[in-house]
Amino acid sequence: MGFNLTVNGDRLSSAADPATPLVDILREEVHLTGAKPVCREGFCGACMVLVDGEPTPSCLLPAALADGREIHTVEGLAPLGTLNRIQAALEASDAVQCGMCFPGMVVSLTHFLTTRPDATRDDIRAALTGNICRCTGYERIVEATLLALATT
Template sequence: MSLSLTVNGKRRTSAADPVTPLVDVLREEFHLTGAKPVCREGFCGACMVLLDDKPTPSCLMPASLAQGCEIRTVEGLGAGDTLNTIQQALEACDAVQCGMCFPGMVVTLTHFLTTSPRATRDDIRAALTGNICRCTGYERIVDAALTALAKE
């Protein structure tokens, strides 16, 4: 069986078993390694992608269920080599540490800031509940999100 997926605006075909987790298809077949298969239980947020513009843990999503949906990975959030607003703010605020959780943080924050243009510090913290970071302590990440909101 062949799977047909739309990833970052491009139609892609996968020969993976239909129950293969989407994160594995993205990484192993399409070489989009931003989403990280860290916990494989859907609670850490490192594998987050946008599925029809909704943050979705790709480690729990069988690839076959993503057919007919628009999948956006962290690699597809900017415009070519230009980072999106939250990516720029995370860099400017020196919020990136080891990088394991950051693709998921970027995906989550891209969605959240688009849908919550008047978010407060507490709103941002609540939005990041599903994204675990062991390095940063989150304050610079929240600062970056507020910086990104101020630019939009």
């Protein structure tokens, strides 16, 4: 049994076991390694992708449920060699440390910026509850998000 999905605008087919987590399809078949299979329980947010525009932990989504869906990974959020506005703000704010959580955080914050252009500091902190970072303490991430909101 095969399935089809669209990843970053490219239509793909897979013959993988339908129960295979989407994160494994993305990494092993599509060779996009931004989504990180860290906890495999949907708790940490390191594997976050957009599925039909909504942030989704790809470790919890069986590949068969991605059939016919539009998937965007961190690699597809901006044209190759460029940064979207949250990526640019995170870089300008020196908010990135080890990088393990950041692909998922960028996906979540990219979605957040499109849905909450009037967000407050508390809104940003609430939006990050599905993404765990053990390095930064979040303050620079919040500051970078405020910077990104100011550059619209």
